[in-house]
Amino acid sequence: MSQPDEKGSFSTNIADDLINEALKSVEKAKAAVRGEAPPAADPAAAESATTAPPGPAPEPQADDELNELKTQLELSMAKGRELMGKVKDEHERMLRAVADLENFKKRAQKEKDEVQKFGNEKLLKDFLPVVDNFDRALGHASQSGDLDSLKKGVEMIRKLFEDTLARHGVKSFASKGQPFDPNRHEAMSAAETDEVPPNHVFSEYLRGYTLNERLVRPALVVVSKAKAAPAAETPGSEAPAEPASAPTEPRGE
Numbered sequence: 122m123s124q125p126d127e128k129g130s131f132s133t134n135i136a137d138d139l140i141n142e143a144l145k146s147v148e149k150a151k152a153a154v155r156g157e158a159p160p161a162a163d164p165a166a167a168e169s170a171t172t173a174p175p176g177p178a179p180e181p182q183a184d185d186e187l188n189e190l191k192t193q194l195e196l197s198m199a200k201g202r203e204l205m206g207k208v209k210d211e212h213e214r215m216l217r218a219v220a221d222l223e224n225f226k227k228r229a230q231k232e233k234d235e236v237q238k239f240g241n242e243k244l245l246k247d248f249l250p251v252v253d254n255f256d257r258a259l260g261h262a263s264q265s266g267d268l269d270s271l272k273k274g275v276e277m278i279r280k281l282f283e284d285t286l287a288r289h290g291v292k293s294f295a296s297k298g299q300p301f302d303p304n305r306h307e308a309m310s311a312a313e314t315d316e317v318p319p320n321h322v323f324s325e326y327l328r329g330y331t332l333n334e335r336l337v338r339p340a341l342v343v344v345s346k347a348k349a350a351p352a353a354e355t356p357g358s359e360a361p362a363e364p365a366s367a368p369t370e371p372r373g374e
Contacts, residue, residue, distance in 0.1 A: 193257040247285050254278045290333040296322045305329055307339040313348045321345045 237315030258274035261267075283293070294304055301320050312323045322342045 244289055247288065248282075251278060251282050251285060254281060286330075291330055291337070293328045293330050294340070295346045296325055296342050298322060298328060301342070301344050305336060305339055306342045306344075306346045309341050311344045311346050314345050315348060317345045319345055 156270070254274075255278055258271060258278060261274065262271040286292070298317055299322050301308065301322055306322060306329070309326055314323055317323055321344070322340075323345040324343045326341035326343070327338075330337045
């Protein structure tokens with residue numbers, strides 16, 4: 122019978138001794154029908170077999186049956202070899218599929234590692250000019266000492282920074298004067314004011330940002346509330362009036 126070896130290959134060679142034994146069995150049965158003695162290794166047994174009286178002549182029908190059995194045996198062995206060959210092909214195909222799957226897993230893991238290491242490369246390249254402009258502004262400020270030019274340069278760099286963020290889907294949103302939204306705002310404190318309606322954003326501590334319309338950081342805000350009504354004055358709480366001063370008499374000269 123065929124057995125897989127240690128390396129995963131599959132052998133389909135049927136043992137020769139098994140085939141020979143089957144053929145010998147057919148020959149022995151055929152000789153027995155014909156009345157012939159089977160071959161023996163002992164010379165004395167062979168001599169006695171030759172001197173034995175011949176048996177009855179074999180019947181043609183029995184001979185035909187033996188030939189048919191032999192033919193069926195050979196056909197069965199041929200079909201067995203063909204089937205084992207197909208099994209071998211399927212086994213080898215399965216081994217190749219397993220090897221391909223392992224190679225795919227290794228490539229996928231390698232690509233995943235590279236994405237984790239270098240996935241932000243494009244983002245960082247876009248922000249390098251912002252850093253360069255900061256260096257230029259600081260260098261110019263240290264040489265000239267012009268604060269107005271420095272302020273203007275920083276404003277330009279901030280605009281460049283926002284534009285770079287926007288190219289990657291990051292946008293800020295204004296909150297001052299807008300109704301308070303707990304999904305976009307985080308209240309830090311409340312302030313009594315008449316400048317905006319109650320439960321509106323009075324001022325911002327930090328602006329909020331979204332990434333492709335998804336909130337990344339809520340805005341930190343101060344929420345407005347209505348001013349408290351002045352306390353009502355109770356009767357008798359008025360301060361006593363000061364006594365009128367007595368008129369002074371004119372002094373005589």
